[in-house]
Amino acid sequence: MKRFLSLVFCLISLVSFSQVQKDYPYRGVPFTQVKLSDNFWLPKLEINRTVTIPWSFQKSKETGRIKNFEQAVAHTGKLCTTYPFDDSDIYKIIEGAAYSLHVKYDAKLDTYIDSLITLIGKAQEPDGYLYTTRTMGDTTHPWIGKVRYEKEHELSHELYNMGHFYEAATAHYLATKKRNMLDIAIKNADHLLTVFGPGKKAVAPGHQVIEIGLGKLYRVTGNQKYLDLSKFFIDCRGQRKYEKKTGDKDATVWQTGAYWQDNIPVTQQTEALGHSVRAGYLYAGMADVASMTNNLEYLTALNKIWDNAFSKKTYITGGLGQAGNWEGFGPDYELSNHSAYCETCAAISSVYWNHRMFMMYGDSKYIDILERTLYNGLISGIGLDGKTFNYENPMEYNMQKGKLSGENKRSPWFGCSCCPTNICRFMPSIPSYVYAQKDNQVYVNLFMSNTTTLEVLPKESVTISQNTEYPWHGMVVISVDPANKNGLKFPLHVRIPGWARDEAFPTDLYSYKNKSSDKPSINVNGQILEYSIENGYAIIDRAWKKGDKVMMNLPMKVKQVVANEKVKDNIGKIAIERGPIVYCAEFVDNNGLTSNLVVPENQNFATEFQSNLLNGVMTLRGTANALSIENNASVSTKTQLLVLIPYYARSNRGQGEMRIWFPTRIKNLEIMTE
Structure with missing residues (x-):
C-alpha cells in the first residue's frame, strides 16, 4: 500500500521526464x-x-521470502513460503527503508537495499515478467495457474506484486535518485503493455494495487500509457461471470464477484462490498485516475461508496471489515464487536483513500476519518516494541468457555505478513498528512510538533512550525515566519477537528451522548480571533509577519459516544473518547475482567498522564458496576474503579479481556441450563 503520493507531488520537478499537467486540486506536503x-x-x-x-x-530471510528470489534466479525450487504474493512483502519493506534513508542516511542499509534490488533484477525474466513462484518453475500452487495471468482475476496476485513493486521503485528513486529499481519497474510495466489493454487480454486484477502503482509510475515517468493501463484495469470490473458453488454460506460474496469488487462496473457501484483492503486500494486508484483525467463518473461512484462505507460500515476506531470469512465488509450497520475483523491493512487503505478524497475536495471530514483511523485502528496494529503485530483489531475480547475470543496475542510475524510490512512502509509517510496546499492557501490538517518550509507564491516561502502535546493536550501553537522581511499575505486554513466541534463522526453513524458548549478558541499574537468555519477549517487570511503565532486551544473533554440505533450490537452501550483517542478497558487494570462491567452514564472521568505506562499514555479513571456470580446461583454487583487506556495500546501486557463499548444498565440475564 503507500501514500507517499504526496512526495511525488512535491518532487516531480526534480524528475527529468515530461511534466504532468492534471492532478489533485489540493497537494499534500511530502514528509x-x-x-x-x-x-x-x-x-x-x-x-x-x-x-x-x-x-x-x-x-x-528466516521465512524464505528472500530465498524465493534466489530460487527464481536459479530457475529451480519450490515456493518456500505459503503464498505467491509473499514477493510483495520484500517490496513494501524496501519502500519503507528507502524513505527512512532519506530521513536518516544509513550506508549499511543503503548497500543492503541495493543488494536486494540486484537480486530482484536477476529474478526478472528477459521480457520483464517478475513473479518468483512461476520463474523458479513451481506451478503446483493452486493459485497461480499453468500459464501467466491465468488466475489473475482471483488469487494469483501477479499484478498485485507488481503494484507494490512500482510503489517501492518510485519511492526508492525519489528518495535516493538511483534508477536501479525504477528501471526494473519500467521493464515490467512495458511488458504488461504487451499483454493487457484494448484488443489484448482483459482482466480485473484479483487484488487491487496495480492501479495505484501504475499511477505513481506515470507521475514519475510521464508515460501516458501507464495511466491508461491503470484505467483499463479499473474499467475491466463487472465484466466477468462467476460460477455458482453449492454449500457456500457466503455465496453472495463469492458468486457475484463482490469479494473482488468485480460484481458490476465501478461506475455503477454504490456501496462498499467484499474484501476491505482490496476495496480501499481500488477506491484510492480510482481517485488517482479521476484526478488526472477529470473522470466525473469515477467521482460520482466514489462519493456514493464513501457515504455507504462511513455512514453504515465503519467501526468507532476507523476500522473497516466486519466479516472474517472474507476479511471485509458486512451488511449495512452490522458492526459486531467481538467478531470485528478490522485488518490493519484495511486501516492503511482507508487512510490512502480518505487522503485522496481530501485532495480532491478539500473537506475536513475526510481528514476527520483519517485522524480517527490513524490514532486508533491503524497504530493498534503494531506493538509498542516495534516487532509484534496485530492482523485483526476487534472491539472486544471475551472469555468464552475458558478461552478468549478474537486475536488477542500480538505475533512477531504471520504466514500472511502483509500487515507488518505495510506498517513498515506506512509509518515514514505520517508527516506527509500534516499539511496541504492549494494555490497560495496552506492547510493545517494534523497536529504534531514539527517544522516545514513551503513555497506559497513563486519565490515566496514561509516556515511554519507547530508546538503541541497533542493528542494528550489541546493547545497547539503555530508559528508563521515568512522569508520575506516585508511579510507575506496568504490564507491559513486550520482544521477544527469534528470531535472539537461536538461532531463525533462526519456522518450519523456515531454521535456524542451529551452535547458540550465548549468551543475551540483561537488567538493570533494574543488577540482573540472571531473565526468562521468553512469545510471544517478556520480560515485566517492576513499578511503574515515574522514571529506571528496562532494559538489554538481545543477543549479536551472526556465524551460518551453512542452508535446509530441501527447498529444492534451497541444498543444501550456507550464508548469513551477524549480528543482523537478512543479508549478501552483492559483486563490488567480492571480486576482481570471487562465483560462484567456496567458503566453508569454521565460520570466525570479523571485524567492522568502516566509516563511509565505503555510508553506514556493518558489514562481515564471512573467507576463501574462489576457483576459477579457466586456458586453458580446468585448474582451480585459491586462498584469498582474503572481504568481506561487508549485502544491502540492494548494487547501489550499479556492476554485477557478488553472492550470499547460498555452497557450502561443491566437489561436482562441469561440463565443457563444443561
Whole structure:
C-alpha cells in the first residue's frame, strides 16, 4: 500500500521526464519537507526505522521470502513460503527503508537495499515478467495457474506484486535518485503493455494495487500509457461471470464477484462490498485516475461508496471489515464487536483513500476519518516494541468457555505478513498528512510538533512550525515566519477537528451522548480571533509577519459516544473518547475482567498522564458496576474503579479481556441450563 503520493507531488520537478499537467486540486506536503520533533509520533517513527524495518528484513530471510528470489534466479525450487504474493512483502519493506534513508542516511542499509534490488533484477525474466513462484518453475500452487495471468482475476496476485513493486521503485528513486529499481519497474510495466489493454487480454486484477502503482509510475515517468493501463484495469470490473458453488454460506460474496469488487462496473457501484483492503486500494486508484483525467463518473461512484462505507460500515476506531470469512465488509450497520475483523491493512487503505478524497475536495471530514483511523485502528496494529503485530483489531475480547475470543496475542510475524510490512512502509509517510496546499492557501490538517518550509507564491516561502502535546493536550501553537522581511499575505486554513466541534463522526453513524458548549478558541499574537468555519477549517487570511503565532486551544473533554440505533450490537452501550483517542478497558487494570462491567452514564472521568505506562499514555479513571456470580446461583454487583487506556495500546501486557463499548444498565440475564 503507500501514500507517499504526496512526495511525488512535491518532487516531480526534480524528475527529468515530461511534466504532468492534471492532478489533485489540493497537494499534500511530502514528509521530506516536514521535520518532526513530536513526543507522540517521532518515537514511533524511530522504532519503525530502527526496529520494525530490520526485524521485517530478518523475518523475510528466516521465512524464505528472500530465498524465493534466489530460487527464481536459479530457475529451480519450490515456493518456500505459503503464498505467491509473499514477493510483495520484500517490496513494501524496501519502500519503507528507502524513505527512512532519506530521513536518516544509513550506508549499511543503503548497500543492503541495493543488494536486494540486484537480486530482484536477476529474478526478472528477459521480457520483464517478475513473479518468483512461476520463474523458479513451481506451478503446483493452486493459485497461480499453468500459464501467466491465468488466475489473475482471483488469487494469483501477479499484478498485485507488481503494484507494490512500482510503489517501492518510485519511492526508492525519489528518495535516493538511483534508477536501479525504477528501471526494473519500467521493464515490467512495458511488458504488461504487451499483454493487457484494448484488443489484448482483459482482466480485473484479483487484488487491487496495480492501479495505484501504475499511477505513481506515470507521475514519475510521464508515460501516458501507464495511466491508461491503470484505467483499463479499473474499467475491466463487472465484466466477468462467476460460477455458482453449492454449500457456500457466503455465496453472495463469492458468486457475484463482490469479494473482488468485480460484481458490476465501478461506475455503477454504490456501496462498499467484499474484501476491505482490496476495496480501499481500488477506491484510492480510482481517485488517482479521476484526478488526472477529470473522470466525473469515477467521482460520482466514489462519493456514493464513501457515504455507504462511513455512514453504515465503519467501526468507532476507523476500522473497516466486519466479516472474517472474507476479511471485509458486512451488511449495512452490522458492526459486531467481538467478531470485528478490522485488518490493519484495511486501516492503511482507508487512510490512502480518505487522503485522496481530501485532495480532491478539500473537506475536513475526510481528514476527520483519517485522524480517527490513524490514532486508533491503524497504530493498534503494531506493538509498542516495534516487532509484534496485530492482523485483526476487534472491539472486544471475551472469555468464552475458558478461552478468549478474537486475536488477542500480538505475533512477531504471520504466514500472511502483509500487515507488518505495510506498517513498515506506512509509518515514514505520517508527516506527509500534516499539511496541504492549494494555490497560495496552506492547510493545517494534523497536529504534531514539527517544522516545514513551503513555497506559497513563486519565490515566496514561509516556515511554519507547530508546538503541541497533542493528542494528550489541546493547545497547539503555530508559528508563521515568512522569508520575506516585508511579510507575506496568504490564507491559513486550520482544521477544527469534528470531535472539537461536538461532531463525533462526519456522518450519523456515531454521535456524542451529551452535547458540550465548549468551543475551540483561537488567538493570533494574543488577540482573540472571531473565526468562521468553512469545510471544517478556520480560515485566517492576513499578511503574515515574522514571529506571528496562532494559538489554538481545543477543549479536551472526556465524551460518551453512542452508535446509530441501527447498529444492534451497541444498543444501550456507550464508548469513551477524549480528543482523537478512543479508549478501552483492559483486563490488567480492571480486576482481570471487562465483560462484567456496567458503566453508569454521565460520570466525570479523571485524567492522568502516566509516563511509565505503555510508553506514556493518558489514562481515564471512573467507576463501574462489576457483576459477579457466586456458586453458580446468585448474582451480585459491586462498584469498582474503572481504568481506561487508549485502544491502540492494548494487547501489550499479556492476554485477557478488553472492550470499547460498555452497557450502561443491566437489561436482562441469561440463565443457563444443561
